[in-house]
Amino acid sequence: MSVFKSLVKKETIHILRDRRTMLITILMPVVLLLLFGFAISTEVNDVRVVAVVDRHTDMSRDLLQRFEVNDYFTFLGLADPADVDRILRSGMTDAAVFIRTHGERLVTQIVVDASNTTTARAMTGYIDGVINHSKPDDLVLTQTLYNPRMKSAYNFVPGILGMIFILICAIMTSVSIVREKESGTMNLLLVSPVRPHTIILGKLVPYFILSCVILAIMLIMSYTVLDLPSSPSVISVVLVSLIYIILALSIGLLVSTIVSTQITALIVSAVMFMLPVIMLSGMIFPVGNMPLLLQGVSCIIPARWYVEAMRKLMIQQLDISYISTEITILLSMTVILLALAVAKFKSSTR
Amino acid sequence: MTPAIEISGVTKRYGSLTALDNVSLSVSRGEMFGLIGPDGAGKSSLYRILATLLSPDSGYARIDGLDSVADYRRLRSIIGYMPEKFSLYPDLTVSENLEFFASLFGVSVDDNFDLIESVFSQLRQFPDRKAGALSGGMKQKLALSCALIHRPRILLLDEPTTGVDAVSRSEFWDILSTLRDKGITIVVSTSYMDEATRCQRIAMIDNGRILDVDTPRRLISRLDENLFNASSSDMFSLLNHLRSMPEVIDCYTFGATLHVVGREDFNPDKAMDFLSHSGLPDVRIYPAKGDIEDLFIKLTRYEEQC
Structure with a gap:
């Protein structure tokens, strides 16, 4: 050998x-x-959302429905504006969406628990996506290349x-x-x-x-x-x-x-x-x-x-x-x- | 005929530490040559130079007429080296170790089996045992077998019997004698004095210097005639008293007694009287037979005084 x-x-x-x-x-x-x-995984699933609505209109109902049917969200329901802070602090929800109707337009505000910046950024993005989807006038098309499902x-x-x-x-x-x-x-x-x-x-x-x-x-x-x-x-x-x-x-x-x-x-x-x-x-x-x-x-x-x-x-x-x-x-x-x-x-x- | 090993003026320094200081030695062919000295005396450095692992800073070492630096490649198949620790692969079996070392030298185990037969006989019973699971004595025999498998002309053994029981040690030396009879030159270092006397010649080395080279018998006979054993039931006071006496050159513990090196005018009976009068109980002083250890102590003490 x-x-x-x-x-x-x-x-x-x-x-x-x-x-x-x-x-x-x-x-x-x-x-x-x-x-x-x-x-x-850096993906964020099951974002818990509460909504605060000042007036129920077709538009706001339509928006809430979209949160309900979206897989990424767990829609917890409507909340009283005074309670939102408490609910967020107690960790019962990850985000709150304030919806106000101004005439023919919806004005929205997103409040997010950002104790984890990475998930907060992702959640904001998701919520943003759901809300902006209802505005067909300024449509943004996003295409994620190479790894489409991220x-x-x-x-x-x-x-x-x-x-x-x-x-x-x-x-x-x-x-x-x-x-x-x-x-x-x-x-x-x-x-x-x-x-x-x-x-x-x-x-x-x-x-x-x-x-x-x-x-x-x-x-x-x-x-x-x-x-x-x-x-x-x-x-x-x-x-x-x-x-x-x-x-x-x-x-x-x-x-x-x-x-x-x-x-x-x-x-x-x-x-x-x-x-x-x-x-x-x-x-x-x-x-x-x-x-x-x-x-x-x-x-x-x-x-x-x-x-x-x-x-x-x-x-x-x-x-x-x-x-x-x-x-x-x-x-x-x-x-x-x-x-x-x-x-x-x-x-x-x- | 050139000597098997010729070392001339070898000096080796590690930074400020001088491991070997102008060492010169000559070992004849077929000789069993002992190197004795305390730890850190420079024995291992000398071995590493002979084994071509280290180059001397100055001087030269020639083995079989070949220079340890210039002809190191040719030398490597002539020498068999067994380092201080039994360097084997503990996760390889007995036969795997042997075969591996044989293949390093391009030989097969069967070719040279006659040489290691006497060493290997006991190991033969369990060729598939892992080397790590062997006893100290068995490991040592396997390491020797591995060092011998390429039929070296010169065997360099660095403290081969350290950590081995007395029976295995004496067996090992019997094996070394048979190897020497087969014409292999052996350089062996030891810290056991009884082993040193089995060498034909020994070199005493300390602090990187050779103190003396001669046959064990001549070295011992050169010991001062005035060597005595001394004992008392209060050994510590005895030691202090003896050391303070002007006619005592040296006094040190030796096993259960003290060894006293006296001057010409040292009289054991007088000393005994004197010590008893000083209040020491059961004092006995009688002539002692010196051995290598006394010699070593004498040589190192002499060294210190220089």
Whole structure:
């Protein structure tokens, strides 16, 4: 058996025998995907509304009816103007609509519980939509492209992918290399005639394969369970993900050459790479909304470019030619990090 | 014939700390060579240089005529290195560990099995047990098997018996003797003095410097003739009294008694009388047989005075 093969076999045994880690690595992406896909959602449903009407006319009745039949609202009924404040404070309703009739026109006021700004914004939008619908004279047509039903699951898939690969490649790889340093087995590998780059490759390849398996699981789930629209861009998705996986592996390797204990490897990978991925990659908070300084910082975070590319490919279903910037940046980051990691590894082992 | 190992003027510094200070040594072929010294003396650094893991700041180390820096790649298949901790993969089985290390050197286990047969015989009964579940003695034998599987000409063992029970230790040294008989040069470090006497020659190392190199017997016989055991039911006062006597060079606890290094004019009977008169109960002083430990204490004390 060749040296390389037996290195890969050994590493595979490490991964497979560590049942708990194995379970976490396979289960976590699935759970995260389902969690973000179904449980956590920025959509607002069942907005509870009370109405205050000064005079019942055909127009006001018509408007109230529209609230009643709309799926997004739970119409609680009419309220006395003096009670509205109390009802809102007690949390019995999310919003109140004041309807006054001025001659032939309806004048409306929307009062919304904005203790959660995100839902408040969505509710205002919904209510606005229902009210303005009754004014055929100044009609606004809204069309939401790419994600017509505004499913938040779509939004999260790229982010979760960006996070998972950092987790598996960067954290697991760095911990596994540092474990050998800690236990002293790295010394035995290094005093053997095996060349350092063979040792590195033997370490990286099994994690690369594991990442590919997880990529496959995630993509299959995205296109089946989460109903992401399938398109020919899937091939580009795989391609960009492979670049990103190699990038994450280089990060893991680089971390492992810098630190000397498993726990620091874990902390460095988690704090330096996981947190920025979650906070700054645009996975949850849009990059455009960040302060200028953080926007600048986000540029050096690989996940930002990956998530952006994935959004374009998976949700907008654009051609690969539209993400040439992202690919170029990811590729150059990969080359730089890999070169840095290999140079650092070589110098630490002479 | 070139010596198996030739170390000349090797110095290694880590920042302001000097781990090895102008170390020179020579080990002949087929020799069992012991390195003894306290923790932090520089033994492990010396091993790492010999194992080609570390380059010396100055000086050179040649193994089998090959330079440890320039010819490190060729050297790596000649030496077998067993680091301080038993470095094995705890989640791999006994046979998986052995096969893995064999494949690193491009050999198969069967090719060199004759060499490790005596070491491996007990392990053979449970080839599928995880290395992490082995006892200390078994781990040590597996680590030795892994270090031997590519038939090295020179075996570097860094404290191989630390954390192993007495029976396994003595077995291990029997195995080392048979390996030496097969022509393998062995450099072994130990903190057990009884083990040091089983080496053909030993080097005493402290603070990165070689204090002395000779056969264990000659080193011990060079000990001061005036070495005595001293005991009393009040050991602490005895120690203080003895240390204050001008004709006593050194006095230290040694097991249940004290060892006294006296000058030429030290008379055990006179000292006994004097101490009894000073009110110490049951004083006994009688000639002692020095061993490696006394030697070591003597050498390090001498070092401090310099």
